[in-house]
Amino acid sequence: MPYIYINIILAFVISLIGTLIYRSHLISSLLCLEGMILSLFTLNALLSLNINFALSTIVPLILLVFAACEAAVGLALLIIISNTYGLDYVQNLNLLQC
Amino acid sequence: TLTLTSLIILTLPIITTLLQNNKTNCFLYITKTAVTYAFAISLIPTLLFIQSNQEAYISNWHWMTIHTLKLSMSFKLDFFSLTFMPIALFITWSIMEFSLWYMHSDPHINRFFKYLLLFLITMLILVSANNLLQLFMGWEGVGIMSFLLISWWHGRTDANTAALQAMLYNRIGDMGFIMMMAWFTIHLNSWEFQQIFLTNPKNTTLPLLGLLLASAGKSAQFGLHPWLPSAMEGPTPVSALLHSSTMVMAGVFTLIRFYPLMENNLTIQTSTLCLGAITTLFTAICALTQNDIKKIIALSTSSQLGLMMVTIGINQPHLAFIHMCTHAFFKAMLFLSSGSIIHNLNNEQDIRKMGGLYKTMPITSTAIIIGSLALTGMPFLTGFYSKDPIIETANMSYINTWALLITLIAVSMTASYSTRIIFFALLGQPRYPSLAQINENNPYLVNPIKRLILGSIFMGFLISMNTIPHTTPQMTMPPHLKFMALAVTLLGFTVATELNNMTHNLMFKQPSRMHTFSTMLGYYPTTIHRILPYLSLTMSQNLATTIMDSIWLEKMIPKNLTTMQKTAASLVSNQKGLMKLYFLSFLLSITLGLLIAL
Numbered sequence: 001m002p003y004i005y006i007n008i009i010l011a012f013v014i015s016l017i018g019t020l021i022y023r024s025h026l027i028s029s030l031l032c033l034e035g036m037i038l039s040l041f042t043l044n045a046l047l048s049l050n051i052n053f054a055l056s057t058i059v060p061l062i063l064l065v066f067a068a069c070e071a072a073v074g075l076a077l078l079i080i081i082s083n084t085y086g087l088d089y090v091q092n093l094n095l096l097q098c
Numbered sequence: 099t100l101t102l103t104s105l106i107i108l109t110l111p112i113i114t115t116l117l118q119n120n121k122t123n124c125f126l127y128i129t130k131t132a133v134t135y136a137f138a139i140s141l142i143p144t145l146l147f148i149q150s151n152q153e154a155y156i157s158n159w160h161w162m163t164i165h166t167l168k169l170s171m172s173f174k175l176d177f178f179s180l181t182f183m184p185i186a187l188f189i190t191w192s193i194m195e196f197s198l199w200y201m202h203s204d205p206h207i208n209r210f211f212k213y214l215l216l217f218l219i220t221m222l223i224l225v226s227a228n229n230l231l232q233l234f235m236g237w238e239g240v241g242i243m244s245f246l247l248i249s250w251w252h253g254r255t256d257a258n259t260a261a262l263q264a265m266l267y268n269r270i271g272d273m274g275f276i277m278m279m280a281w282f283t284i285h286l287n288s289w290e291f292q293q294i295f296l297t298n299p300k301n302t303t304l305p306l307l308g309l310l311l312a313s314a315g316k317s318a319q320f321g322l323h324p325w326l327p328s329a330m331e332g333p334t335p336v337s338a339l340l341h342s343s344t345m346v347m348a349g350v351f352t353l354i355r356f357y358p359l360m361e362n363n364l365t366i367q368t369s370t371l372c373l374g375a376i377t378t379l380f381t382a383i384c385a386l387t388q389n390d391i392k393k394i395i396a397l398s399t400s401s402q403l404g405l406m407m408v409t410i411g412i413n414q415p416h417l418a419f420i421h422m423c424t425h426a427f428f429k430a431m432l433f434l435s436s437g438s439i440i441h442n443l444n445n446e447q448d449i450r451k452m453g454g455l456y457k458t459m460p461i462t463s464t465a466i467i468i469g470s471l472a473l474t475g476m477p478f479l480t481g482f483y484s485k486d487p488i489i490e491t492a493n494m495s496y497i498n499t500w501a502l503l504i505t506l507i508a509v510s511m512t513a514s515y516s517t518r519i520i521f522f523a524l525l526g527q528p529r530y531p532s533l534a535q536i537n538e539n540n541p542y543l544v545n546p547i548k549r550l551i552l553g554s555i556f557m558g559f560l561i562s563m564n565t566i567p568h569t570t571p572q573m574t575m576p577p578h579l580k581f582m583a584l585a586v587t588l589l590g591f592t593v594a595t596e597l598n599n600m601t602h603n604l605m606f607k608q609p610s611r612m613h614t615f616s617t618m619l620g621y622y623p624t625t626i627h628r629i630l631p632y633l634s635l636t637m638s639q640n641l642a643t644t645i646m647d648s649i650w651l652e653k654m655i656p657k658n659l660t661t662m663q664k665t666a667a668s669l670v671s672n673q674k675g676l677m678k679l680y681f682l683s684f685l686l687s688i689t690l691g692l693l694i695a696l
Contacts, residue, residue: 016688020681029681090677 004046012039026081026088030074037067103142104156104175107183108222110136111215129211130194133218137187147180148564155228155292166287174228174291177565178354178419182225182347185423188553189430190218190339192546196434197335199542200441210250214339217243224348230279230289233352237275237316240348241268244340248332260328267325271315271349278308295358302359306366309356310373317349317403320377324623326400327384330392334437337392342399342429347422350406354422357415367411368498374407375501375508380620382511387616391436391449391523394515398473399429401508408505409488412495416568421484424558428472428480431550435465438543439523442536449519454528458536463524465547470516472554474587475509483558485509487571489583494572506586513590521598 018032041060048056078088085092114132147153157172173179194214201207220243224236241264249261281304282289286297313319318326329341340346353360353370360366378401385397402425409418439455439462440447456463468479475485489509492502538544609617618624 017685020685022678022681026677093677 002050005043008039008043008046012036012043015039022090024089024091026078026090030071030078033074034067034071037063037070041067103139104154104173104183104226107136107140107143107187108173108219108226110139111219111222114215125208126194126198126211129215130191130198133187133191133194133215137184137191140184140187143175144180144184147175147177151566153177157228167283167289169229169231169289171232172228172290173226175226177416178351179226181419181423181561181565182351183222185426185557186218186221186225189426189550190214192549193335193339193430193434195542196338196437196546197333199540200335200437201333210247210333213243213247213250214335217247217340221348225351228291230282230291234275234279237272237312237348237352240340241265241272241316244268244329247336247340248329250332250336254331256328257331260325260331263328264325267318267322268315270322271312274308274311274315276308278305278312281305281308291355298358298362300362302363303365306356306360306363307369309353310366310370313349313353313407314373315349316352317346317407318377318400319349319373319404319407320380321373323377323381323400324619324626327388327393327396327619328623330390330396334392334433334440337396338430338433338437341396342426342433346399346403347426350403350410350418350422353407353410354415354419357410360410360415361413367413369411370407371411371498371501374404374409374411375498375504376404377401377407378404378508379504379511382508382515383616384619385515386511386518387613389450389617390447391439391452391519392433392447394449394519395429395432395436398432398512398515401512402429402473404508405485405488405505408492408501411501412492412497414488414491414569416565417484417488417491420558420561420565421488423561424472424480424484424554427550427553427557428469431465431547431554432469432473434547434550435462435469438462438538438547442534442538443530444534446530446534449522451529452523453526453530454524455536456524459538461538461544461547465551466524467520468551468554470520472558474513474516474590475583476587477584478559480554480556480558483562486583490572490575490580493579493582494575506582509583510586510590510593513587514594517591517594518598521595 015032015035015038019029019036022028022032041063044056044060044063048054048059081093082088110132111129114129143154153174153176155172155174157170159171161169161171163169194211197207197210197214201210204210217240220236220239222236224233224240227233227236245261245265248264249257251257252261279289282294285299286294288294315322326341326346330337332340360370381397381400381404385394385401388394388397402421406418406421406425409415409421439452439459442459442462443452446452472479472481475481475489477486489506492505606613615621
């Protein structure tokens with residue numbers, strides 16, 4: 001397997017760990033989510049260029065579109081949490097269940 | 099010669115408007131003399147027609163051709179237009195002379211005369227049109243001039259609303275007119291009368307219905323009638339010209355023009371008959387208890403128009419036309435004499451505040467009495483030569499009995515309200531304040547009224563003697579039917595005099611229900627003018643704002659989705675929000691899975 005792929009997959013794994021393990025702010029999880037998407041996008045683009053399969057060049061674009069929507073949804077959730085709790089600390093997500 | 103003289107007639111008034119010397123004082127006299135000469139010239143083709151019975155069609159200027167439809171400026175000079183044009187010019191001449199006295203103190207009197215002249219020109223275009231486009235131009239023209247003239251004193255709210263009312267009701271009629279024009283374009287590919295009558299299509303119900311709607315709007319038939327009593331907000335010469343003798347005749351005139359098509363269509367005839375019968379009865383009922391002298395005369399005009407519709411409905415268009423011509427004379431005269439009374443009593447229009455004018459205004463009271471007698475069909479005055487044949491033919495034809503009975507009742511009511519006018523305005527003791535100076539000596543006032551008196555007395559005889567009857571009149575009928583018209587009129591007279599004499603002694607504390615029905619014009623304006631705008635406004639509010647904006651764009655998907663999700667999520671989930679724990683367990687399970695696989 002070419003080394004460039006391993007590099008990017010390593011970036012993905014690091015971002016994944018960053019998404020799942022975070023201390024107090026919810027926004028850091030969202031940031032690492034963005035990092036995951038970025039590494040996936042780079043992987044897809046390099047893959048379709050190296051294998052010379054022209055039809056699959058559309059896959060990174062579609063991924064980008066969905067990533068944008070997903071980022072928007074994540075930010076909206078963040079804002080609602082911030083509206084109800086004042087901060088985005090993870091500890092206070094089990095208070096005031098609504 | 100015929101053709102040239104007719105064109106000269108039409109251009110004479112037009113030249114006067116083109117001169118446009120509005121600032122000078124002699125514009126008025128120039129206008130009046132132009133109309134006088136036009137009247138004199140228009141008698142020449144009429145007399146030629148009477149002598150030779152030769153109709154003429156002038157088609158001179160080819161305007162445009164749209165695909166296969168050729169539009170040109172063409173004039174039709176047949177019996178109807180040649181008889182009506184001198185009459186219209188004569189009455190306009192008298193009215194212009196009268197308004198020299200009536201509108202004397204008005205600063206914009208030049209503009210008033212210009213409007214009257216424009217109205218006359220458009221009316222003549224309407225009458226002499228040979229194709230529907232020209233007729234429509236005249237139709238719209240008289241509508242516009244009526245709007246401008248009714249709102250002459252446009253500082254007054256009532257005048258503005260009355261002019262708007264006239265315009266709107268006319269518009270509703272114009273829908274029917276346009277539908278008729280469209281039908282003729284589609285099916286017959288022409289707007290010329292000759293082609294329409296030659297091809298004589300068999301399924302003419304739809305365009306004739308449109309025509310009926312148009313005439314109902316223009317001639318104030320029931321359903322589209324409230325604009326005519328409201329149009330009395332305009333000055334009296336306007337009421338005399340437009341709303342008694344010429345404009346409201348436009349609708350009936352167009353119906354008469356289409357008589358070859360209406361002969362074959364019984365549905366339209368019956369509907370015209372019923373519409374006319376309802377109109378004449380309803381407006382006669384409303385006229386019985388009105389207190390404004392101009393409104394009584396306006397409703398009487400409406401009633402006579404209903405009578406003309408009835409005549410068309412029994413397939414006698416020529417009788418309707420003759421009644422139209424004779425009616426113009428005495429109705430204009432009634433309006434002019436009421437204008438004289440109003441001005442002399444210092445703008446008092448309520449008949450309860452007039453009285454005792456019999457001795458102080460002899461010419462005016464003579465005019466009113468002669469006009470009322472002619473209106474009710476007194477034998478051997480003008481109305482007799484037109485109204486009596488109508489009633490006789492109606493009695494003897496195969497007709498809807500209910501329509502006939504209603505028409506007869508309306509004829510007797512004609513006599514009643516005419517008696518009411520005479521009684522309250524002329525007889526008895528004066529009820530107006532004694533400072534009113536009554537002066538009839540102005541020749542501009544007296545001459546038109548005298549001319550119209552002569553016309554009212556003799557024109558019926560002259561017209562009916564000089565026209566060739568197109569249908570054979572009924573010659574034999576039982577004597578009780580022959581005297582029916584006279585009998586109901588006398589009945590109306592006697593009942594009215596009796597009731598009016600009773601008003602000296604008795605008085606009701608509160609008017610009875612029938613009385614308020616009649617005084618409020620049958621509650622028709624009150625209900626319709628409020629309900630229709632309310633309904634259309636609420637419907638549009640429902641459609642546009644409520645349905646489109648609020649429901650479909652806002653509430654249907656976005657808000658519903660949020661509330662659904664919120665309730666579902668809060669109902670179903672029993673999570674405790676321990677995010678770090680959940681993420682950690684996720685990570686652990688992924689690493690464990692990877693380790694086991696490898």
